[in-house]
Amino acid sequence: MSDSGRGKERLVADRRYPKKATPAKPKPKAATVAKKTAPKPAPRRKGPPPRRSRNPIVALFMGTFGFFFGLIWRIVWRVSAVAAIVLGLAVAYTYTTVPPLDHLLDGRAKGSVTLHDRDGKVFAWRGDQFGGTVTADSVSPYLRDAVVATEDRRFFMHPGVDPIGIASAIRINLSEGRGPLQGHGGSTITQQTAKLLCVGVEFDATKWKNEAEYVSECRQGSLARKANEALYAMAMELKFTKNDILSIYLNRAYLGGGAYGAEAAAQRYFSKPASALNPAESAMIAGLLTAPSSLAPTSNIERSRNRAATVVGLMKDQGYLTAAQAQDALAHPAVLSDAAEARAGGYFADWVMDTIPDFASVESRQDVEIRTTLDQRIQRAAEDAMNAIFNEKVSEGSTAQAAIVIMSADGAVRAMVGGRKTGVSGVFNRATQAKRQTGSAFKPFIYATALELGYGPYDTVVDEPFCMNVVGSGQWCPQNYTKSYKGRVTLTEALAHSLNIPAVKISELVGRDKVKQVADQFGIGSDIDNTPAMALGTSEASLLEMTGAYAGILNGGSSVRPFGLVELRIKGDADAMIGAGGGIGERVINETAAKELIFMMHDVIEEGTGRRARLEGREAAGKTGTTQAARDAWFVGFTSDYVAGVWMGNDDNTPLKGVTGGGLPADIWREVMVRVNEGIEPRPLPMIVPQRPAPQVAPQQQQPQQQAPQEERDPVGNFVNNLLRDILGGN
Template sequence: MQDPFYHKEKRRKKTRMLAADAWLDSALYDFFQSLGRGYTNMQDFSSRFRVYGIRRLFVEILSDGLSFFAIGCVLMAGLALPAFDATATGHFNKAEDIAVTFLDRYGNEIGRRGIRSDDSYPLDKLPDYFVKAALATEDRRFYDHWGIDPIGTLRALMSNAQGENSTQGGSSITQQLAKNLFLSSERTLERKIKEAFLAVWLEWHYSKDEILKLYFDRAYMGGGNFGAAAAAEFYFGKKITDVNLAEAAMLAGLFKAPTKYAPHVDIAAARARANLVLSNLVDAGFLTEGQVTAARRNPATPIDRSAEANSPNYFLDYAFDQAKAIIEASGSTSNTYVVRTTVDPVLQSYAEDAVTSVVREQGEAYKVSQAAMVVLEPNGAIRAMVGGMDYGKSQFNRAIVPNRQPGSAFKLFDYATAFEMIPEYDPDTIVSGATQCIGNWCPQNYSRNSVGRISLISAFQQSINTVPVNLSIKTGRQPIADFAHKIGLTNDFPVTRSLALGAASVSVIDMASSYAVFANHGYKTPAFGITRITTLRGDPIFEAEPDANRERVVSDQTVRYMNRMMRAVVENGTGRRALIDGVPAVGKTGTTSSYRDAWFCGFTGNYVAAVWFGNDDYQATNKLTGGTLPTTAWQKFMAYAHTNIEIKPVEGVDFQPAPFVIANAAPAEGQPALPAIERPPGLKPGAADKLLAVADMLKSALGGSSSEASLAVAPAPATPAKSL
């Protein structure tokens, strides 16, 4: 019999459990009832704001607008981060504290760089009419906007659309200063976005007067001058504080197009521009017509700077950077220096003409807008450098920045590596041209046709893609990259499976240095542009020794093999437009995928030159190949450069240069005197245009006959070349 106490305790526990269950059920019921009543109350409350009809349309627009605004804020923050990274260090693009005078290879002055100690004046010391002229021309609402001027931008766009010759641009002064302080001059959408954010940052951190002062000190004013004070000294031989109204108007007209309107380049254009600036002063209400009348009647007259009009500005920027590094390493405390350079002003002038004339005449057809060229002697001395079409519009030096792919011009490294690593290979070695896939990547030839067995020289001559890829499989891709770095490429690039076809970022100057190794008998040939640096008092700082510590980086046999193969490219391959009568020209063409870059790199026994054509925004050209415009520009330059000089042979090339006859030399007894041979002058672009216009008129007058009125600058090949 069980204990009664046990049954009583059991009933008590059961009762407590039933009570707990009842409480839980009741609580849950009450909670959900309260939740339902709360939801009903919320619906009743919200129903008071429910709108119908046309009002609902506005509510929906507002709601969507707030959503898009939130998305836009996140997007703007993402775009702003790269721009504000430029301000993180707290440093601007350095304002130079040294002055350098540059001399060419013959000792003649070709330009200056650096900011002089007297190149900065307080804003209140500058002539009032100069400040007003700059504001009226560049940014009339400067003191009213917040860094970006939508009204001014819209006004400029409308003027451009109507074809008006407006002197007021779309970028505010703050935006232009942001570019000068933090960014490069590369014309890309990314740079414009950064520029806009940095303009707002400047407005937050600096007063309007401080921004204007920095702008006057940093703006490029043509002739290699940075800052209004330096420009006043250069153009008028006086301090900025002493310029008159006519001179101030001419200076203010330089900010947007310093090369086009520089008075030492085109005085008529400079005066026309200054007259428009004076009109802007009147339109903006800063001066009256009566106040500017005297300036209109007596326009500014600059100092004669004709000898400096064609300064090699891209080269001077490059040489200035090199000089600063050398001076800093030397520990010199002087403020002024004289730098003797390697540049040849005659060759520089024709290099510029060769590149610009080709782009001017055929660039539109091929949809190409930019080009660059570097010319070296076989020992690496830079004789000419062209960094773009117009230094005044863009100081971005396309000749030295390693941001373009070389295409088939890179095959020099593929074949040379194979010759160095596989002793049994020579140009006549037969190899397989069949496509070998690397993973899921199967390279194709330019013609889209496959080839069977083919000699190395024929594959190189025809720019076959499958052969160098097959060679890279045999030698390995890393040895090719190591070889390229060893002989001249200075920037790092990923070693990818498409490296053999030129999938690497290179610079024009590095490609010229690399090809120069084969012109210099296999010795390393880094490009250099400075031979001597002294202080203004003559104290030596630096003396170049290009032949000291010569390092052989390519075997003599490989040099002969590669030179023979590059000669085949020019004689019967993709580079036939590079042929020069009486000169052993060799080289290699290059074209990248989608026709974004076109190259020709080559040399003679006298000079090495690399030429690049393309667009700054990487836009594809109209099927431009290395065998067309780049080779044409290269040939134009080389044909001129080899006039009236001794033609040197190229190692490994079976070619006998024409004998060199010294002009005006005394004739042998009984022989008639030889006529003097003079180097023909190069035509400037403007002169060439005028001659072509005259030719057109002659053709019309002669009934369409072209033979009497044709103008030939350089010989063209008999057969067009299809190339890579």
């Protein structure tokens, strides 16, 4: 057979080393073999891609930046760590200085006085009112929410300081053209509380001149002060709960009208506890936190309501009120209580405050309650009467002032108006503080002295031109206001027509020292001139003194000490510390003399200078008074139930224009008494109407010897005139 068809074997060299034996591998399946025979993709590179070549300038810049950034970062985090440690230590130390919660709730430096009228109703407040401790849980939830919504919407989220709020405040300040720290401060409620606490620094009389200086320093807005407040705020956040901090704030914040704290404000403006406030009332109180004095509803109710509407909007936006609740609060804004609305008796309250002892005043830390004699109905009557006369009869632009005092016969003051402007306090009180010449309003004390010494209302005296020599001053010639003379008149006629000459003669007859004594015992405490001109009312007295003296005439001749305080007690105590501070005192003139004097003063209104004060269907008695050049005009008088005094004049003592005591003061007095006696059954005055002497019959020509001489027919009048003519040098 031929081998030409078979290929030749390849020529290979022999292996030098024998091949190691390997285990036989299984024969791959066809698919596997095919896969292996397929071309493999390039393996994926692991790790960063190869760097591309960088510009050397860029590389230098980036390297330098990286070096400095790293350096700054290492410094910053180290400094921050140190600062955090220091801050933590400072907060920890401050934490130890924060007093207990109970010590922080009532921060007033002074006490309060609450004044009640004769019926027990509150009508005025003085000092720092504090209605009592409240908590965030005990007040109305609307009030709590309103305060948070208005003052610090993130209150329950921040640690005492709110960086977001600070940044927002800075942005607003810059957008409004102010410095970053001028205007909005971004303070949290906790920071505001720290400020109210004066960051734990209490008043020290050796360090500050007074509490006002202390408070001023506590309220300063320097950066150092704000930093201190922030530190104290964070310490408080560690020591107290959020509700505790809010409770301190609700108790310490000043809310206008002398009210410190939510309870005092609720009582002051709405006569209800803080737990009973509705949304509108809560919004109004919360709105006061921005500017308590100017926004107080007792100062400007409309401005306060506008601010409350803004608060209602904030509460709605933050989910504290539903849309329906917000709409209702806007449709029915808060209304002041009757006591807050009336703002009654400001002058009266000021006067009462001046009469209480120091240990019970607002300077003490005690809370005091006083029951007074004030009758708010009569107070309104007095104010309305004065306003009516000034609106109807006084020319616009007049600077004339007026004052009114009304009291009972025992001296209990029922109303007081110290000037034309009503509803105010802390201002000049012309009823008690102004000492003015009394004019002819002083004359009843001259005739009271004469009646006490035995003279009668129908005894006579001659009204005529008259002069007398005054030691050290020479000749003095008084005149009547009308510069005319009536001849022989009774004492009743002399008083009714306010004749000066008879008043001087009677005063000199009975003795100036006795007249002075009677006036002083009736309550005219001012120095009385010891000159003949005393009879014309040249001495000064306050309206309160004059009205009290006339009350002594009405009550039968006993002295009266006007009073407004009935009892004073420390709040919460059952027993009163002080009782009534006035009333009826010792007898000055006998009862018969007093009743005869009332009859004579009744004739002043019926027939004399006080006719414009006449009351329809009711007996009244009084006396007019006008001083030299009409600088002062008076009318003081009484019915069987009340005594009222009215004074008019200018504060600078310039003359009034066309005003006498029988004019506008009598008009005011009448308007007052018409209102005061409304609804009161008329009662007669306690007066004695003396029997008139039998009329003199013309003497018969055939019996001239039976005509009694003038001296015998009128011995008192002639004795007065002869004494003054012959002894005192009259002509």
